[in-house]
Amino acid sequence: MKARIWLTGFEPFGEHVENPSKILVERILGTRQTNEIKEIPPYGLESESVELSYSGCILTVDEAGSGESLNHLSDVDAVIHVGLNEKAQKIRLEMCAINELNFRIADNSGRETKEGFIDENGLPLLHTTAHRPSISHAFSNNEFVEISEDCGRFVCNETYYRTLNFIEKSGLQSRGRALPALFVHIPPFESIPEDQQLELFSELCARIVQKPIVQVVGGVLINSSQQILACRRASDQVMSGHWEFPGGKVEANETPIDALKRELNEELGLVVEVGNMIETVVHDYGSMIVKISFFTCQIDGQKLTPIVHDECRWVTASESNSLNWLPADIEFVQRLAQKGFEEL
Known part of the structure; x- marks a missing residue:
């Protein structure tokens, strides 16, 4: 460089x-x-x-x-x-x-x-x-x-x-x-x-002179109706009003799976089983580069308790295309919808 x-x-x-x-x-x-x-x-x-x-x-x-x-x-x-x-x-x-x-x-x-x-x-x-x-x-x-x-x-x-x-x-x-x-x-x-x-x-x-690279994890939660969970960022958050997958930054000395379990508990009050990694997406936000690893997650009928988001919504593949997703998530959501959520 x-x-x-x-x-x-x-x-x-x-x-x-x-x-x-x-x-x-x-x-x-x-x-x-x-x-x-x-x-x-x-x-x-x-x-x-x-x-x-x-x-x-x-x-x-x-x-x-x-x-x-x-x-x-x-x-x-x-x-x-x-x-x-x-x-x-x-x-x-x-x-x-x-x-x-x-x-x-x-x-x-x-x-x-x-x-x-x-x-x-x-x-x-x-x-x-x-x-x-x-x-x-x-x-x-x-x-x-x-x-x-x-x-x-x-x-x-x-x-x-x-x-x-x-x-x-x-x-x-x-x-x-x-x-x-x-x-x-x-x-x-x-x-x-x-x-x-x-x-x-x-x-x-x-x-x-460098753009820091931030390792992030996202949880793709799917219910029995083949809907995924979308969460909207609250008004006090950066890029408020955008929809995203629940998750967050991987801290030092933390594995991606441990980070995702912690984040889903902090954000939604859930205790989850993390499944397979679906895909890793790299997105340049200008001030930093975000590297997001998405995993499937099972919640076994637990009740959602949104803590940092102002709305959480279960959406179908067609409904997901109408939401205003974070820039890093847009193409990933489109690929999921094209394949069909039932394939997750």
Whole structure:
């Protein structure tokens, strides 16, 4: 797998003679590196070998620098801004940017904004466009990395907000998803040595460009009338109103069959016998790739108790074609209907 990253650091600011973000980024800019990484269940990888090429620049610590990257993002697969947090002891992966300016010191142009906005018409908060669950999970057990919800109110936050705001307003995408963008605050090298930070940063880059692969299981329940069970996603769920097969994500250290038994108990209050696997479907949702294994299930006349869905319905083959199924399920349902549910 090959990918291109736009990477930035910052010039020294305030009383700092050097800026570790500038030193770290300058070691990588203009290089092409192959990174070998391992998947960390429950998320899979598109590739364990990633060839990354880095372009970018060192930003001035002022308003001009905060928007410098915006004209360079159309031909890259991810953007990562790196800045110094002088008080940090760990590498901080910033999950959001705030539409606020509130400087405790002047930037390098002499600007010292208090209680201002980055964009008067912008949203108050913007989240990273990287796939947060898989990135957070990959580094959750790393003692040198922490997840942060506060990027500050200085030029680091301003830079991050301008980038995320530009991606949202321009609809900028990479491989069918919003261009992944993340801000990384690094500590002084006295806290974590430069080479160690570089190693962790390289792993982050290799992960952020990938679409995580999520292993999912679905239960095809059929009754004595040759109807299958369809469940509609509730209003508080992603893609609400769509119909699906009951089931869910396979957790780490869990077999697909054990996962399906757990999910059907959690979602419908059922204790099931899982039968044969019917088919495995792979669907690209843009932000992630879902790999769904469908199994037949027997429930022996148990009463359904829907817990997460707002409706469950037994449907015939002809009725199934009229439902608004999740995109990943559509063609699978059509194939089942063509064969006839009695063949399950």
